[in-house]
Amino acid sequence: MLKNQQGSVLFWVLSAVLAIALIAILALSGMFNLDPEKNTDDCTTNMKNIWVAANDYVLETQQDFNGDLNMLRTTTKPGSKQPYLTEEKYCPELQGEKTEYQVFGKYLYEVIDGETKHYSGILVFCPNIADFPAHVLDKAFYDNMSTTKIQNVMISDLALIDSAKKSAKQRSEEIQKYLNYWKNTPHKEFNAANSDPALVQWRQSLAPAAPSQSDFFSEENIIEEATPPETETE
Template sequence: MKQIWVATTDYMRDTNADFNGDLSLLIKTPKKDDPKNTYLSSNLYCPETSHQKKEYLVYGKYIAEQIGTEIKHNYGIIILCPNLAQYPKHIIEKGFYENMEPTQLQNYMSEDIDYIDSETGLNGAKKVELINKYIEIWKTDPDAFAKRKANTTALRAILFPEKFGITE
């Protein structure tokens, strides 16, 4: 999963665009600064069920933030193991991101995924449901970044309304 995260991050830094999850794109596309190599050398699969050839699910969000006269490029990538429901510990730990020079958006995502992970524990099905719902927020809400920036619990409250005193 970590190799996929690095490859996706490199690809997004070169394209400044969202990543749609098509891992074959990372395998086929030559790197911008190293055209003899591609972003990802081959398909990677969950080690528990690699014979089934289920691909990891990847979501990459790109946000260009205008700060004065400069543009700050933010990339956030979420890698979801296809077997997370059965193996709820198959998640990239927050410490990994801290060592990878993450952008503000990646920090937001890793903090929120870490929160989802801690709240769901070993309930893999619930973890998958909430991470997918979290990804959907980023896909559909054009103000998600601003909301998260203004309030660290804004997106978590959507996922866990009972924890944040929100009634529907």
């Protein structure tokens, strides 16, 4: 009889311990975002929303977006009471740390048969991309968006980085070079920007058959590039 009572008590004690442990695990998972797949989905959703907001801003203002997300949150769209970006979101892998996404929007124009075309190219990167390489906007996202010529160029260039650099760290470093090029180039005309010698040489350096070359995105190279003459719209 005594043994049965002791066994019953032990069973209930173990059950209680297991229940508490399960509750603790579930609580920690919710508090510290321990689900990698969900974190990836949440992060890419954040970047999609940022891309749409920055793209709208660049096309509507016809100027570059410098990456200040707070500005998108406080600037209302023309003819609307809503801001370009409505939420303040961060990568869930940051565990509550508020490090902004890396964003830049480039405005370019092109005159075709007397008509001026306006283009936007938006780059959005997770601040944790070196550690979480799956936190990227993939081709499927862009396929569902209305993209301009410069955005398609950027998509192609990012694919070139993916194919040329195998490690996440190398890809992250190359992405920073690419981002800095667009931040610093003075070009406003599409063809001048896309055929910039620094950009062309960088692409050649990533091509499989091309020899290894040095950094083509130095500030000196970019500053010395002349701004193309203004093109008049007929």
